[in-house]
Amino acid sequence: MSSSRKRIGSYEPPSPPSSKVPRRDVQESDSSEDEEEDPWEVECQCGLHHDDGYTVQCDRCKTWQHTVCMGLPKGKVPGAYKCVQCDPRNLSVSKEKAKRIQRKFLEEKWEAERMELERARRLEAACQGTIIRKIIPTRSQSLTNRSSQGPKFEQLNQYSKGAYDLINSLDLTNGADSLLRDSTLRKSSQKIFVERFVEGLGTTENMKEHQLIIQVIGYVSLLHEASRQPGGGNGMFMYDGLMVGVPGAVIRDCSKFICIDTKVQGNDSTFTRRSCNSNSVLKHVIGSNGTLGLFIVSTKIISENEEVTLPFDPDWKESDSPLECAEHSKNLKLCAFEVERRRQAKERKKQMKDKENVKEKTVQKDQPSTSGIPVRVLPSPPPNPFQQSAITHHIPQLNEYLDPVPDLLKPLQQTSGADYLLEESRRNPKALRAFVSNDVEGLVTSKPVPPEKIILEMTGTVSIADEEEGPTTGTFLYKGLGTSPLQIKSNNDTRFTRKSCQPNSVLKHVIGSEKTLGVFIVSVVNIQEDTEVTLPFDMKDFNSELPLKCAEHSNNSGLCSAEQQRKEASEEKPKKGKKRR
Ligand SMILES: [Zn+2]
Ligand SMILES: [Zn+2]
Ligand SMILES: [Zn+2]
Ligand SMILES: [Zn+2]
Incomplete structure (x- = not known):
């Protein structure tokens, strides 16, 4: 009799061995x-x-x-x-x-x-979580559009106080109200059974890319107010896209991530499953009266009756339980996301164990001298769930701060994860100076950049903005700190960044350790490799007597909406009078 067996492929689900095998790691396994x-x-x-x-x-x-x-x-x-x-x-x-x-x-x-x-x-990163800019109506949507000039849209969500305040602080999105009204009038998707007892969301018509599938309706709260599982699922959706493209904000500020719970007041969107090979993403608009319109939008062609799947919530790596991937529900071991999540979960567990061991040793060491020596307590893990790694070493200071900027920075709170972002962006710059035409230099991407990602840190001399001085090349205003506006005289490749009436990036910041101000050029949209990076004009440019140099309209300033605006303002304004925008 032979018990020799052969197995092919390393992912084949294990079948029971021919006899009971003693486990070698019984003591260690506790989950x-x-x-x-x-x-x-x-x-x-x-x-x-x-x-x-x-x-x-x-x-x-x-x-x-x-x-x-x-x-x-x-x-x-x-x-x-x-x-x-x-x-x-x-x-x-x-x-x-x-x-x-x-x-x-x-x-x-x-x-x-x-x-x-x-x-x-x-x-996943390609177009997740941004404001809706481009929507192609579906067949049923264009039919309802004609007859939709009736009543205003209904407020379908409920909001926590925190979420309500946050959404009300944001600018209205163009066309949001009609989008919100229309989306309740027709249906492009509904609950389906993807397996005998498994529900999912399915389309009711053929869909192209960039089409609205369904509005996600439910109870909207700030992320930290919600109790949820990392990675999402079970009718809970995390959304980190509200601040994408909002200039002068803290980058990746998780206090401004929201969560929508569709289980109670929701609609069929609650059945949407997640997948590592998803065909849709969440996007949003801000309607009047502080209405959030969160939509599932197609990213691929989806045929009628096909299942609609979303990516995992951005914190999927933090999950300690298996991801529910629609694509790999039969064999999770084939899911690259699940493999990675598992690896990280194991690592966390190991680190916890190591930490506990150190703690025990420390306690033992401290025990002999009992008189009032406090037991050393190890620092708790960082509060930001999105912090990638705790960096303990020194972040070099690349800016020079002119008085009184250091005093302005002093009371500002450190952004969690800031040092990581500073180090990572310096190690991995995504743009450099390059000729954009024969004799004009600009800042150009060296790799593709998804929305809300750091392109390059802007370093240089930071001072209080001089209102009297006109715009100077290589100097940028920054108004995001809640202090008086700062200006940065750039000393790196960012000084070549041109401005445009249709910018693809904005400036955002973090406060790092030792009050380092990190100002970054951050993408607003998907930017391809080898594309010029442009920033919006600031108030100095609009107050200027000189025509704007718009990167988009360098040869045709007559078509530039920003230049139009500046011209009108300068005509209204009496000479040497008070400056206004
Ligand atoms: Zn043997
Ligand atoms: Zn071997
Ligand atoms: Zn998968
Ligand atoms: Zn322009």
């Missing part, structure tokens, strides 16, 4: 997640315990070995087989060689997983 793993015990001369897809089981001790490490041909296993422990012999493959082979296998596997994740992430 159900770990227990699912390794029903096959690989004990091989290479010292690694993974499954490479080709293993053979020892007839006597029932452990498994990699066939390549045992010098056996792939896929062909002998009728009778014993491991070297049970049947000591010289193998044709040395221990070192076995180790090398399996290391290489693992590295390639990890690399493939990383690439897959990177691809999925890029897809």
Whole structure:
């Protein structure tokens, strides 16, 4: 009788081994997640315990070995087989060689997983969470449009006080009210059964890209007010796009992320499942009376009756339970997001354990001298769930602050995750100076940039804005601190950034440790590689007597709406009178 078996592919769901195998890590496993793993015990001369897809089981001790490490041909296993422990012999493959082979296998596997994740992430980041700029009406939508000049839209959401105040502080979106009104009049999607007992959201007509599928209706609260699971699901949707493109704000300020709970007052959007290969995203408009219109918008062609899926909420990596991926519900191990989430969850657990060990040791050390020596308490994890890593080393100061700027910065609170953003943006600049025409230089992207991502830090001399002085090239106003406006005389490639009446970026900031002011050029829309980065004009430009130099309309200032505005203002304004916009 032979119990040798062959398995192909490293992701095949494990089938029960022929006999009970003692687990090697029983003491360590304390969650159900770990227990699912390794029903096959690989004990091989290479010292690694993974499954490479080709293993053979020892007839006597029932452990498994990699066939390549045992010098056996792939896929062909002998009728009778014993491991070297049970049947000591010289193998044709040395221990070192076995180790090398399996290391290489693992590295390639990890690399493939990383690439897959990177691809999925890029897809996800492409157009997630921004204000609605482009909507193509569907067939049923264009039919209702004609007869929709009737009553105003209804307020369908409920809001927490915090969410209400935040939404009311934002500018109205052009055309928002008619979009909100129309979206309640017709239906492009409804609840469907994707499996016998599994509900999902399905389309009721063929959809192109950029079409409204359904409005997400429910109870809107600030993210920190909601109790939810990282990654989303169960009728809860996190939205981090409200501040995208809003100039002069703290970047990625999670106190301005919101959550919408569709379970109680909601509509069919509540059935929308998540996927690593989603075909829609959330986008928003701000309507009158502080109405939030949050919509599921198609990102691909979706045919009638097909399931609509959204990406996971942006904090999916923080989840300690498996992601519910619609694409991979049958085999979660194939989901690159789930593989990555699992890896990070394990790492967190390990770090917690290490921390606890340190704590215990510290307590023990402190115990002998009991008289009033406080037990050292380790710092708790950073409050920002989106902080990627805690950086303890020093962030170099690249700005020079002229008085009284240091005094203005002193009372400002440090932005959580600021040092990470500063370091990351310096290590990974996404734009540089380049010629945009024969003799004109500008700032140009060196890689694609999704919305609300840092393109480049603007460094230089920071001073209080001089209202009397006209606009100077390479100097930018910043009004986002809630203090009097600052100006930055840029000393890096950002000084070549031109302005436009249709800018694709804005300035935002963070406050880092030691009161470092980090001002960043942040994308408003998807920006392709090798594209000029442009900023909006500021009040100095509008107050100027000189024509605006719009990057978009450099050859045709007559078409420039910003230049039009400046001209009108300068004609109204009596010479040498009070400046106004
Ligand atoms: Zn091996
Ligand atoms: Zn054996
Ligand atoms: Zn998946
Ligand atoms: Zn223009």
